[in-house]
Amino acid sequence: MTEIMTLQNVSVHFPVRGALPFLRKGEIQAVSDVSLSIHRGEIFGIVGESGCGKTTLASAMVGMIKPTAGQVLFEGVDLNRLPRDEFKKMRRRMQMIFQDPFSSLNPRFNVYQIVSEPMLIRGEDDEETMKARVVELLELVGLSSQDLYRYPSDFSGGQRQRLGIARAISLNPSFLVCDEPVSALDVSIHAQILNLLLELQEKLNLTYVFISHNLADVKKMCDHLAVMYLGKVMEAGNSDKIFANPMHPYTQALIAAILDIDFSEEREIIVLPGDTPSPINPPSGCRFWQRCPKAMRGCREVPPEYVEVEPDHFVACHLVNGFPDQELPEGYDQPMVPREKVPGR
Amino acid sequence: MEQVLKLRNLKVVFPTDYGLIRAVEGVDLDIFHRECVALVGESGCGKSVTSQAVMRLLESPPALIRVDALEFDGRDLTQCTEQEMQEIRGRDMAMIFQDAMTSLNPVMTVGRQIDEMYRRHNGDSKKEAREKTVKALELIGIPEPRERANSFPHQLSGGMRQRVLLAMAFACMPKLIIADEPTTALDVTIQAQVLKTLRGMQRGCGTSLLLVTHDLSVVASIADRVYVMYAGKIVEKAPVKDLFTSPHHPYTVGLMAAVPRLADEKKQFTQIPGTVPSPVNKPSGCYFHPRCQYATERCRQEMPRLKPTGKDREVRCFHPLSAGGEQQ
Ligand SMILES: Nc1ncnc2c1ncn2[C@@H]1O[C@H](COP(=O)(O)OP(=O)(O)OP(=O)(O)O)[C@@H](O)[C@H]1O
Ligand SMILES: Nc1ncnc2c1ncn2[C@@H]1O[C@H](COP(=O)(O)OP(=O)(O)OP(=O)(O)O)[C@@H](O)[C@H]1O
Numbered sequence: 175m176t177e178i179m180t181l182q183n184v185s186v187h188f189p190v191r192g193a194l195p196f197l198r199k200g201e202i203q204a205v206s207d208v209s210l211s212i213h214r215g216e217i218f219g220i221v222g223e224s225g226c227g228k229t230t231l232a233s234a235m236v237g238m239i240k241p242t243a244g245q246v247l248f249e250g251v252d253l254n255r256l257p258r259d260e261f262k263k264m265r266r267r268m269q270m271i272f273q274d275p276f277s278s279l280n281p282r283f284n285v286y287q288i289v290s291e292p293m294l295i296r297g298e299d300d301e302e303t304m305k306a307r308v309v310e311l312l313e314l315v316g317l318s319s320q321d322l323y324r325y326p327s328d329f330s331g332g333q334r335q336r337l338g339i340a341r342a343i344s345l346n347p348s349f350l351v352c353d354e355p356v357s358a359l360d361v362s363i364h365a366q367i368l369n370l371l372l373e374l375q376e377k378l379n380l381t382y383v384f385i386s387h388n389l390a391d392v393k394k395m396c397d398h399l400a401v402m403y404l405g406k407v408m409e410a411g412n413s414d415k416i417f418a419n420p421m422h423p424y425t426q427a428l429i430a431a432i433l434d435i436d437f438s439e440e441r442e443i444i445v446l447p448g449d450t451p452s453p454i455n456p457p458s459g460c461r462f463w464q465r466c467p468k469a470m471r472g473c474r475e476v477p478p479e480y481v482e483v484e485p486d487h488f489v490a491c492h493l494v495n496g497f498p499d500q501e502l503p504e505g506y507d508q509p510m511v512p513r514e515k516v517p518g519r
Numbered sequence: 520m521e522q523v524l525k526l527r528n529l530k531v532v533f534p535t536d537y538g539l540i541r542a543v544e545g546v547d548l549d550i551f552h553r554e555c556v557a558l559v560g561e562s563g564c565g566k567s568v569t570s571q572a573v574m575r576l577l578e579s580p581p582a583l584i585r586v587d588a589l590e591f592d593g594r595d596l597t598q599c600t601e602q603e604m605q606e607i608r609g610r611d612m613a614m615i616f617q618d619a620m621t622s623l624n625p626v627m628t629v630g631r632q633i634d635e636m637y638r639r640h641n642g643d644s645k646k647e648a649r650e651k652t653v654k655a656l657e658l659i660g661i662p663e664p665r666e667r668a669n670s671f672p673h674q675l676s677g678g679m680r681q682r683v684l685l686a687m688a689f690a691c692m693p694k695l696i697i698a699d700e701p702t703t704a705l706d707v708t709i710q711a712q713v714l715k716t717l718r719g720m721q722r723g724c725g726t727s728l729l730l731v732t733h734d735l736s737v738v739a740s741i742a743d744r745v746y747v748m749y750a751g752k753i754v755e756k757a758p759v760k761d762l763f764t765s766p767h768h769p770y771t772v773g774l775m776a777a778v779p780r781l782a783d784e785k786k787q788f789t790q791i792p793g794t795v796p797s798p799v800n801k802p803s804g805c806y807f808h809p810r811c812q813y814a815t816e817r818c819r820q821e822m823p824r825l826k827p828t829g830k831d832r833e834v835r836c837f838h839p840l841s842a843g844g845e846q847q
């Protein structure tokens with residue numbers, strides 16, 4: 175399998191200004207030091223809770239955000255070193271589908287205008303060609319040529335998401351980021367859209383990045399995945415391996431937090447204490463230590479390394495990898511019980 | 520058992536430029552003491568309108584409301600004046616909305632907002648009220664409650680704000696709390712916390728709860744009884760365990776199949792065909808028939824009635840399914 179997207183130590187930081195300009199409050203470390211690779215033709219999942227940096231990371235992949243540090247390689251080429259017009263060309267091959275099908279479509283454009291806009295921007299000017307292509311795209315996503323002159327307000331959420339998809343694939347991209355494509359939709363429509371994405375992937379030979387906070391969806395969709403917490407990848411690798419043997423306490427808690435509708439099975443629910451801390455000046459050491467049910471004293475000072483613990487399965491956790499060979503605080507491997515007072519956010 | 524809420528034949532219509540929206544078409548609801556009842560259904564099926572009508576919070580106009588009976592704690596709410604309603608809301612009946620940010624006052628500390636509840640409804644002094652507030656915050660699991668009480672809503676995270684709303688709702692030990700999508704905006708791990716708190720408080724305070732949600736997994740984790748709503752009508756009513764172990768209505772079956780599970784097959788999702796009907800243009804006969812694989816000619820012609828199928832169970836279907844998902 176060949177790599178289509180490689181991230182090397184990518185960080186994205188946003189500056190935060192204090193009340194006065196000279197009072198630098200710090201920065202939001204939306205993504206810190208992420209290294210990943212995505213193979214051609216696969217579905218790569220990014221999971222994690224709100225604000226953990228999923229959208230920011232995906233935006234860096236498709237060149238919408240320039241990383242503060244590190245490299246983004248698309249088909250081996252560093253995006254951010256390309257000359258402008260090369261960059262533009264490259265960007266067309268990567269597209270994004272957004273969470274909210276209600277605000278991401280221009281309400282004053284009709285279907286034809288919405289779907290053909292990217293072609294127009296690229297410089298296509300033959301009406302007939304464009305119309306034929308738009309009709310073809312509509313049929314591909316389960317709409318029809320009768321919808322050509324209708325407006326977004328005439329469509330249901332699911333149909334609007336189909337429009338968003340048609341638009342995203344209009345320039346034959348090879349890499350598509352789906353940012354929470356169903357979370358704004360009705361439950362009974364989720365399956366339709368996810369099945370459509372799977373079908374298109376097969377037909378058009380696409381590579382997907384699938385962002386979601388629903389682990390069950392991710393498990394069903396993805397070949398590989400990365401679990402993020404506060405800008406860092408906690409666990410990543412082959413999806414089957416991770417679900418068969420989740421090693422990071424955060425992954426374990428996320429899996430346990432999936433509410434189930436099966437009454438036949440008793441399951442343990444791990445309720446994590448506290449809230450996700452602020453990404454402005456995040457905790458030192460492991461970013462998860464404050465909420466981790468298995469935290470040890472050393473976890474709050476020593477950042478864990480990101481280690482391949484078995485082929486195609488990476489984990490950043492002291493519990494799994496042991497502490498590194500360096501000067502360690504006293505009692506570093508003692509559990510943090512009684513829980514020390516955790517600063518609120 | 521003592522009945523807290525009795526609603527009979529609620530009908531709500533919104534006249535609009537493009538036709539009549541029949542948002543709620545003859546809904547009956549019963550809620551008993553200490554019970555958690557869930558009203559579940561997809562967007563636009565009329566859940567929020569129903570719960571607002573119960574609290575008499577629905578503005579009319581634009582809404583046209585008709586109801587045969589609306590009794591709360593033995594009292595006929597249809598006869599209450601607006602002032603009496605205001606007293607009932609907050610003291611005997613409280614509401615928790617999805618978006619905590621819009622229901623909290625952004626320029627007042629959360630502590631003062633909870634104090635207000637105690638002062639207004641119990642006539643407590645400032646100091647007494649604050650003591651109770653701190654206790655309440657502690658109870659719902661907010662660390663350092665005395666300091667936190669002085670925070671403004673925007674200084675708290677979404678999960679904390681939602682828990683502040685819980686504290687406000689429970690402040691006066693109401694008989695009934697209506698929670699409209701209380702955890703929808705929250706992260707999964709925070710949702711688990713808030714649901715646990717909500718369930719614990721509800722049991723501890725002996726309050727009844729009407730939980731409005733589109734999320735079946737939330738229903739499964741806290742409800743005692745469930746009403747399933749589709750396009751303005753109740754299509755199935757059952758105790759929670761019965762519903763999940765043997766759903767009778769094909770729509771309920773479809774909704775349950777649509778909840779992804781970890782144990783499922785990869786790369787394939789079970790889908791319900793079609794979409795929810797437009798509220799101004801509902802199909803003839805059973806509203807679900809265009810999406811139903813069991814639909815017959817009769818379903819296309821005639822709206823089925825809610826029929827009892829067992830203890831505490833009712834289903835609106837000509838061809839209900841039996842235990843194994845088999846056609847009866
Ligand atoms: N343009 C920006 N300027 C400043 N901060 C930003 C910007 N974009 C994102 N952030 C911050 O970066 C962090 C990560 O945001 P991001 O949108 O990537 O999270 P996410 O994982 O996609 O969350 P969600 O699930 O809510 O979409 C957040 O704390 C967010 O507030
Ligand atoms: N003020 C209003 N004017 C016109 N139509 C309305 C009004 N309020 C609600 N409706 C309509 O009534 C129907 C039921 O709405 P309701 O808000 O109860 O849905 P819901 O089940 O709560 O959905 P959601 O899950 O999206 O909150 C919808 O079709 C809605 O468009």
Ligand SMILES: [Mg+2]
Nearest residue numbers: 228229230353
């Ligand atoms: Mg996002």
Ligand SMILES: [Mg+2]
Nearest residue numbers: 566567568699
């Ligand atoms: Mg609603």
